[in-house]
Amino acid sequence: MAKGFIEPIEKPRRFYKAVEVVPEDGGFAVRLDGRGVRTPKGGRLTLPTRALADMVAEEWAAQGETLEIAGMHATRLANTAIESIPPARAETADAVASYAASDLICYFAEEPVALVERQQAHWEPVLTRIEEEAKVSFVRAAGIVHQAQPEETLAEVRAIALAEGDFGLAGLAFGAALFGSAILAIGLRRGWLTGVQAFELSQLDEIWQAEKWGVDEEAAERAERLKVEALMLERWFRALPD
Known part of the structure; x- marks a missing residue:
């Protein structure tokens, strides 16, 4: 690798086909091919209303062959609300x-x-x-x-x-x-x-x-x-x- 050259970060590839919202633990969870989405720290991504879960689900459903994490604003805000805000x-x-x-x-x-x-x-x-x-x-x-x-x-x-x-x-x-x-x-x-x-x-x-x-x-x-x-x-x- 040439000195000073920064190798571009490879975007994660889409690993699922189906996206759905299901009731879970008194709220609503987004599932990818039947599996629940996890927060960065490994917690469950459970939203308090169906409307919030739908926002997150739409972002996951809209992804192409690779995941554009930076543009998934509702998902990132949900992760913040679940992991960062309580403490x-x-x-x-x-x-x-x-x-x-x-x-x-x-x-x-x-x-x-x-x-x-x-x-x-x-x-x-x-x-x-x-x-x-x-x-x-x-x-x-x-x-x-x-x-x-x-x-x-x-x-x-x-x-x-x-x-x-x-x-x-x-x-x-x-x-x-x-x-x-x-x-x-x-x-x-x-x-x-x-x-x-x-x-x-x-x-x-x-x-x-x-x-x-x-x-x-x-x-x-x-x-x-x-x-x-x-x-x-x-x-x-x-x-x-x-």
Whole structure:
């Protein structure tokens, strides 16, 4: 092998034909040729609702000759909810609150005026709604200099996260990281934002720049990948237990 050459990682080959969802242990399991799917640590991949199990099953059924693990977003999120969240619920809620501490939609541009006006028109209603529903207050900032948020606000965001079950908490943490905003993740969870709306609100600056200066192909491809994840997360939240 030539020095400096990195051999490409071979993707795992599809090893099954049939995919089905069956009731199991009070939930629903995905089976491949009759065998249950395992999490990375060897646990059973059992989902609390049929709708969640269907999401995972669809990903496995959609695979071709090789497995595109990176694109199996619901499966990876389910693994997180089952294996990573239970022993780290407090830490995960802290992570959600940390996004609220420097939430994307609290940082308005200083200029140009057209961008500032667009941010105010689209972000302010979301901020107002979370403040009214959660009885909290978010400090708006101009520019990129960090602005501390009230401790009571961050404590309430943490409480909102901890009130979720493992699958809901996994979704909130995923959404906060995806959008750079705990507020947008909570809005999507509560159903007053769609996945597309939450994504576009998180990309408002990038959308404005593309309108003004043109579309960068690499940035556009990345945005499309993120949008797919936002759409998955909307469906994920809708599939959670009542």
